[in-house]
Amino acid sequence: MNAFLGLIKNNGAQHARLLAGPILIIMVLSMMILPLPTFILDLLFTFNISLSVMILLVAMFTKRPLDFAAFPAVLLFATLLRLALNVASTRVVLLHGHNGPDAAGQVIEAFGHFLVGGNFAVGIIVFVILVIINFIVITKGAGRIAEVGARFTLDAMPGKQMAIDADLNAGLIGEEDARRRRNEISQEAEFYGSMDGASKFVRGDAVAGLLIMVINVIGGLVVGVAQHDLSFGEAGRVYTLLTIGDGLVAQIPALIISTAAGVVVSRVATDQDVGQQMVGQLFANPNVLFITAAIVGIMGLIPGMPHVAFLALAGLMGWGGWQIQKRQAAAKVSAAETPAHVQVAADAAAAEASWDDVSMVDPLGLEVGYRLIPLVDHGQNGELLHRIRSLRKKFAQEVGFLPPVVHIRDNLELKPNDYRILLSGVEIGQGTAAPGQWLAIDPGGVTSKLPGTPTTDPAFGLPAIWIDASQRDRAQVAGYTVVDSGTVIATHLNHLLHRHGAGLLGRQEVQQLLDRVGREAPKLIEDLVPKTVSLTTVQKLLQGLLEEEVPIRDMRTILDTISEHAPRLSAGAAVGGLPDVQELLALTRRALGRAITQQWFPGEGELRAIGLDAKLERVLNQALSTSGALEPGLAETLLRETSAAIQRQEAAGDPPVLLVSPPLRAPLSRFLRHHMPQMGVLSNAELPDERIVRITTIVGAGAR
Template identity: 40%
Template sequence: MAIRDLTVLLSVIMIVAMLIIPLPHWLLSILIIVNMALALMVLLTAMNMKEALEFSIFPSLILLMTLFRLGLNVSTTRSILSEGDAGKVVETFGSFVTGGNILVGMVVFLILVIIQFVVITKGSERVSEVAARFTLDAMPGKQMSIDADLNAGMISEQEAKERREKVSRESDFYGAMDGASKFVKGDAIAGIIITIINLIFGIVIGMVQLGLPIGEAATTYSMLTVGDGLVSQIPALLISTATGIVVTRAASDGNIGKDITSQLFAYPKMLYVTGGTILLLGIFSPIGILLTLPISGLLIVGGYMISRVPETNKEQLQEMEEEIETSEMKSPESVVNLLNVDPIEFEFGYGLIPLADANQGGDLLDRIVMIRRQLAIELGLVIPVVRIRDNIQLQPNEYRLKIKGNEMARGELLLDHYLAMSPGIEDDSIEGIDTVEPSFGLPAKWITEQMKEQAEIFGYTVVDPPSVVSTHITEMIKMNAHDLLGRQETKQLIDHLKESYPILVEEVSPNPLSVGEVQKVLAKLLKENISIRNLPIIFETLADYAKATSDTDILAEYVRQALARQITSQYYQPGESLKVVTLSGKVEKLIADAVQQTEHGSFLSLDPGVSQSILESIASQVEQLSLMEQTPIVLCSPAVRMYVRQLTERYFPQIPILSYNELEANAEVQSVGVVNAE
């Protein structure tokens, strides 16, 4: 245990002991001075901090300081009533500070109590209560602001996490200050009660037990009571003032001394006016010019000196700013920053600014948040922050999506129209601007709001522009999810899995599979629209087969078979048959015989004529399924599945290629076509 931790623990134990064990007068005097020093340190710390969270321990410190003061009050009360003495400090405050006049001492004490209880403590308590309430009410808005900045790319994930933690800590701090201010109020009340007890019972004990005359008893115990009250109320007043400073500082650029001097003297001309007013007060009143002239002169000279500072430093400041700008332009760091490429960028023309501007009703930022959450659930991948910006180089109603600096999609929106997609039968009464639905390439029309209800009656699917663009973004990110999964992202997924399955992760990575090899397996799954959310099953499979082979293609096939239940539920609906296109035995044999094994892995080396024939047959079967409004799926044996995928991925990237081992036994499969090679 550290020495400072041990010191704090011993201090708390000593406070408890003070409530029970009588202390010698010399130790009591030392503790009273320590109490004053601590109160002064707290006040100075509160004045020099920049924000409230820099003194986050303050609410707990108030409780400990209050307990310490009450312990001292108990000890001094015990000494005063039992021995008629409470040490040198109490005696000094009772005689020297009050000038030996009991009435003056009582008045000073009462004034201190009134200032603390009625003015400072009452105000601090109210400000703490209001600050806690408003901080709690503002939390949702601050969280939404952080999410908006994160989605706009203005801050990183780490910065967003730190800002969320700060918001939470601010709420906790002001809530704790609301409660701690009650301790300060209670301490003031306790000081008054203890003083009254000391005074009444001191006189009674002096007369009854010690046999002193009433005048002498009143003088002795009143002096000690006033001294005790002053040595306890002065530190209490400092703590109350510190509490008020902490809870009333809404915004600050530095410590309170810097803020007061910079803001109070921000307008030097006002010092001229103030100095002139004081001078006139001395001239036209009995106060006299001798008293007012030095003060007014000091104010006027001070205003002149302050007003001269900005003028003398203005040129130097401009020169420094120019040097800084020049050095920044020449510095290599400024060039290096230009090399950064955002994972996902969404750019739009100036006509689509209302789409992202919350002040104009735009909710694109909120939609981006929902897209990232949706894809995290569907794909098991944390989608990077989408940087949103306007681009004057685009047409006013145009937008584009870039992934890792490359344009992946482009579209056009009409914000005052709706996109209507035909149910299959066009209706001439539905008038609009012909276009193509950007996500799936379906024919559509931009229609006006007056035409919307009529289009819905005729079976058209009507979508508003924000939904069109959010759907387009979602589909494009799904299609390119494998490009967004790099080694760094893979390492984050592995670390997250390691928190729950440490033994499983240790068996797979970094030996026998490196992070890069795990990334290749996961990317192959994502490329074929297979979710990697079930990482435990994926790693269980890799642990079983990674020692036998390091070929990521083969490992990906084993993982797909282990995810058979997930893949089946992705394409198969219970109660319906899964309509597929199968490969003929001849085609499967041609593909199996064309597989070439090398030291770098296996690949398909098929005759171009045969490849063309197989692709044409697949295209024919897929077209027939599309006419039947069925999702085209190609089913083949496990031995050739990945090679069929290699053959078709360039021409039919969206067609699922499944093997028999990737379907559950209870799934009803119906073959509606066979792929042949002529």
């Protein structure tokens, strides 16, 4: 029962909020059309004043402009309400003003007699001054601030969007935070644009108030003299006082709302409201109060000045400055007595441990020394952030899946110019970069030496020199490849991404790949996973391709191959009915043979590759079929002969690719990849039939 009553109460409150706008519009139209009793008019005038005060207080206590995002709409409705009250009060004043000063209600009478002493000349002057203050000072200033704020907010939107994208790519924020910040930027632009237009309502209201007063005075004279037989002086006195009371009742709330508009658009977004900002910043420095007190005190000593007022205010300011200075000194002593690490330790001890204290390992991380921070700081327009963003896009286009976000952080334990790249918290690469200098890499065949700091290219291990910017042109002429610090780190990261692509492909990435293919070929995915093979089998297969840097962009071919051969391999499996991943991988490589061959041998020319000596091939087949491993002597001979063959192959300008029979490809690739990562091992079955093969170098020919 209580739950039912609570549900009814919540629904009632929700419907009341939904009906607030339509009810207000109906009230405004009713006031403009229907005559209102003076009692209802007094209530509405009181409500208008209360509403304006509420709007000003809400504006004062907001901490950001978007905390009062409804202000332009509130301003529009408040202006309409005030104009509708002007229409209703004008009707009452002209119809019943000849009956006495209370004919238009007690609120108008109070403003017309008590506030201006019943003197219509004073009332006119006060009304005109209020209009000038509202129209020329507050409204004009608030409108100008809103206009400039809207212009600068729109101009800054692209930069803010880029900053959000940079933070997202650097791993500083998540997708949800990025989406929220983008929404805030859009709302801020819409808010200032709305405020620029809403300020025109207030200016129009001020002009309308002035025109309504003139029309009411003239209309009152005509009605009083022509219809009610009043003298011109009596009609002028009665209707002018009532009109002034009506105008003051409308202009004072208008002035308050204009002030609220100025507060909203002129505040600076911090974690404090306007009152806290004003008090905290005006009275933050006691020296300001001391100097002001001295100036006011000297002015109070001048003959003819009101000594009591000046000297009392000077004493009050001096006492306030002394209190602030004493409070600041006590705070400094307290901070000195409590070391920072003690306070941090106390706070940590007071807090209970929670799952938020569990620190997860980042899939991919980049740690830099403090001198490299400008390269990765978006506040300093760090160029490396944009390079990493482009690098991830390029990797996704070339390899076939999106790598994890690179989480960047500074590490004071590193040397100032050092950096390191982490995969699941484990270092997979490290290097040194020199901001402001250029790395001249020797690709071979340079014509001269350069002055600088000798080093090694971290990505490919080539000899290099760190040089000054003035030596850049000379290095390029001499045949060096010259790159800046950001490019050095980005190239190293890109090289390691390709080498460790298998470690970056997790189950989540595989599932996303399958979902991507499933949008175009849903039946293929539905019949394959998990009916034919498990998600783990697909992951191991893709990781096997990536270990040898084979792109997985052609997912349709890969999945078609699995669908074709996995049922047969599962039926012939000895245990559990699971297909042999290595055999499935060999079949998949054969299906991708054209792309793999094109990767090593671009174009349509002949394939100039390395071959195995027939005798060595028989020995390897026998060793791998009997023991499954190579004896140390044979392994050493194979490494020595392969290294010599690679040198001859590269000297001739041909790619270091070894062609072997299908049974030898997988074990030889695993063995040679750890010692010679730049080498590719292909099976004869993976080569397209139309390509011509020429064996230019033989491994094992020198061992005979």
